[in-house]
Amino acid sequence: MVTQSWIYDAIIYIYALSLLFYFSDFVGANQRAKRMGTGLLLFVWVLQTVYFFFEFKTLHVFTDFETLFFFSWVLVTVSLVISRFFRIELLVFFVNLVGFSILALNFFSDNNVSTALEGWEIADELLFIHISLAIGSYAAFTISAILSGMYLFLHSQLKDKKWSRTIWRIPSLDKIGKYTYISVASGMPLLMLAFSLGTVWIVLKGEYQLLFDPKVLNSLFILLLYAYHLILKLSLKASDYRLAQWNLFAFALVMVNFFILNRFSNFHGWFWM
Incomplete structure (x- = not known):
């Protein structure tokens, strides 16, 4: 077996x-x-x-x-x-x-x-893979949010012509925009896979009411936000400044999912919650 x-x-x-x-x-x-x-x-x-x-x-x-x-x-x-x-x-x-x-x-x-693994059920292994993929996506989105914050800071400093040693240690706006895009593009498929496996876990457990759990619904909304981020980038050719603003907004929802909705979710919570 x-x-x-x-x-x-x-x-x-x-x-x-x-x-x-x-x-x-x-x-x-x-x-x-x-x-x-x-x-x-x-x-x-x-x-x-x-x-x-x-x-x-x-x-x-x-x-x-x-x-x-x-x-x-x-x-x-x-x-x-x-x-x-x-x-x-x-x-x-x-x-x-x-x-x-x-x-x-x-x-x-x-x-x-x-x-x-001794003591594990097959559904436990599925949930472990789901959580691992979700954490990987959150890590990618965290990096993208930090880069977006750096972009907005550097943009404001350059716009106001405020020169300091700090801005010389930050990559150019073009590089920050590129790295942000890579981070979002890495996090998106990880979250999509995590979401699909989470849905599979709900179906296996037969607890279909969890499909309407606030954490599950917010995760779907986060997916849509980051999908729109890619649409802004690839199809609408939005500026990196606008993308940085949108990215920080999307990441705020990630933090809501991670720290707040865990307290009200019946899906699964992190071990310290």
Whole structure:
């Protein structure tokens, strides 16, 4: 059973890493990231295919597990075809985000699998991955907020022609804007994956009322805020000054989620709350 659990973990982690590379290519037109994402996604397809033929050896009516597994495999296959022949990276990303969520729901609902860690249930492992991804996204958003604060400070100093030793130790406005964008673009897919796994956890527990939990709803709102940040940057060509202001506003909601809504949430709270 542990071996089976490790196979599940390998597919989930590699799948998640592939999505991060695909998102990086979408927001930055990074061909190297696209090649990495495609290679990892192809590896996921190979693992799924091998697992499928070794585990499902007889022809019979598919169980729910097998049906969802096959559906996820089809989505990966179709997305690879889209990536190869149509080159619509955003479509590939969202198709695989759905496929990733279905695969996670399928794997972590399998009661026949035990975790490698003693005393853990399979749902506990899912929640651990969810929290790890969420913390990673919060770290990226924190860095982006600090950079946005630096941008606004440097912008005001230069505008008022206030020269000091401090401003010489701060990167240029262009570099700060670039680093801020990279941080937001890194945090976004992490939060999307965390949100999808959190939703899977709610479904597995059967506690559907948690979908309307204030922390869950605010997390969705945060996703929309940062998605609009990328739209401002990529499509509307907003100035870095406006992006910095918007970024600090979005980060304020992250802090509300982290420090305030934890006290009222029934989803899960941090251990010191």
